[in-house]
Amino acid sequence: MSDTHNRSVAFVRTTEAPSLPPPSNAAGPFKWLKDNLFATPANSLLTIIAILVIYAVVTGTFPWMFNGVWNSSSLAGCREVLDGTTGACFAVLVERWNQLLFGFQYPTELYWRPGLAFVLLFVAAAPVLFFDLPRKLLIFTAVYPFLAFWLIWGGSITAPLLAMAGVAAGYFFYQRFVASSFALGFFGAIVVALLVWKIGGAILPGSEIAEGAMRSVPSRDLGGFLLNMMFGVTCVSLSLPLGIALALGRQSSMPLIKFICVIFIEFIRGVPLITLLFVANVMLGYFFPPGSGVDLFLRVVIMITMFSAAYIAEVIRGGLAALPKGQYEAADSLGLDYAQAMRLIILPQALKISIPGIVNVAVGLFKDTTLVSVISMFDLIGMIRGPILASTEWSGVYWELFGFAAVLFFVVCYGISQYSQWLERRLATDHR
């Protein structure tokens, strides 16, 4: 039977037939279009509306952007060049470039100093942000705050050196005594640092320098995007440890500490940032005698730091609450004391959970630094709204200037956001 059957078949295909191309409406761009853009009548409608909107935006902005004037000394000059056609007046950015970045009072020949500080910021931040880098780089990070202070404000190098000596003394004290008691090490370190500063400040001469490449620049002369970056970087890096301390304090079993932390967080969170800034600028002016008060920059840093620390504390509290109770109990059963348990077990996990929230606060904080323009500090927005729009040459240029500010802020904030997403992926230990 099998033989006959064998012979009854004239041809047996031994390989698979080549598949035919799918019908044109089931593959290629048509299918993609159909699936993604015109799947249902409602989708088609939305697609058409979206295309119309994009078309309107593109035809509206592209001629304006590409026909822009980059060389002119005033808005009237721009209009002369454009001669009635649509076009932006980017010349304002060219002419006021330095003012937008550094403010209008920073000495022109010293722009390299904040510029260098900005470049070094990346070197200093890298080992903190990317922990795969060699740990030795952290030494530079530790030096950077003092170096940046010296570069931006200038003056004699003794002031930053003294500050560094104080911090170093405190650090060694902490290292020496933390093994016996965390509290002794921590608070003792603060006392030692303060002592070094006090004694050193009394011995060393004033640090003002009037001439030369490293001459002193008062805080009042800082401005532009430099000011935003300085506020953003300083306040984020200060408010993170403060926020962690507040979050832990709020969970503390010691009633006094808990009470203080709750009051602080609830009060600061319940007050608008702008009121705090007014207090920093206006009210503190009454308490200090004129001229001898704490530097306005420092006052604002303190206020913004307190504000964002209160928010970060709440974000981290969320992270702490999300940890299963077993983690705390596991730490206890290992015989770790409170400081060790927090440092080694609880916080690493809680902070990882809190990353998106912390980044959210950081981005918000960075953008909030523009609020200092209302207390007559000339940050980027203050420069635009004040001196530049008030000059007879550039009065009336809005889109170009505020668009530029938006681009600068977007670049920084998008960078922060991308970093946080990378960090979340890098720290992911679960098997999702």
Next chain:
Amino acid sequence: MKKTVLFGALTVAGLAAGMASAATLDDVKARGSLNCGVTTGLVGFASPDANGVWDGFDVGVCRAVAAAIFGDPTAVEFVPTTGKTRFTALASGEIDMLARNTTWTFSRDIDLKFEFTGVNYYDGQGFLVPKDLGVSSAKDLDGATVCIQTGTTTELNLADFFRSNNISYDPVPIETNAEGQQQYLAGACDVYTTDASGLAATRASFENPNDHVLLPEIISKEPLGPLVRHGDNDWGDVVRWTLNALITAEELGVTSANVADLAAAPTDNPEVNRLLGTEGELGAMLGLEADWAKNAIAAGGNYGELFEKNIGENTPIGLARGLNAQWTEGGLIYSPPFR
């Protein structure tokens, strides 16, 4: 309520600060520079140029005072203030004087404990309309939509004006001058109203300024002038009479160009001599050098020169003298005599 509390706090603090620093002139001399509060930027009145040098009509007053004290118009630290921080900056002693287009009102003078030392610009609320609206008087604006900054005295003035003329309007509330410009240009309102000097500056920044006109009606009084703290009359006198010297100089024909010649030797006009210190002891009475007024005038010119250079008809802002002409020419600018 909020305002009352704020003013109360300002008053107490202002009193304390006023008592604490009685001899401002001595402080200023010891410091070697004048701390002068200005705006963070207002076209024509005060703004830093591309090199960061402050210039403008109010800035001119600061420089004149500095020149009167030190003989050096650059001995000024300009402290930019916003509408919200200006009074506390003055009351707390952070600045010695405020020259920041501030309207002289009863409550600011009495309740906030400040001393207005004169008027350097008589402003008033005006109306800006497009030419093709075909309106020649604010009384023809019945039923118009008006862009108006909320929470300002201009809003109240506007309501009063339209009610007393029995005509109606449709307000478009705006927050800032920048927003007002955009709304007005976009046609969201027929009329834009704010201080006339601000309207002129706004119009100057338009693409086609000649398509817009300022209506002749001025519906409010906004005398703008420099001010100092209560309680130090000697210092107030320095600022007041420096401004008066600039005004008198224009009246007497003393300009920055001829002041050096006129001050070199006594002239035939005794008032010029007294002003420029070649006769009498007016400078010493103020606690200043004899040539204080000469230096103040040389700094930026007399009142008329300052006006023409910063906001006058040959500048983009193009304000006419109007109320700010000398009293001899039908204006309100008038200085008591120097004798």
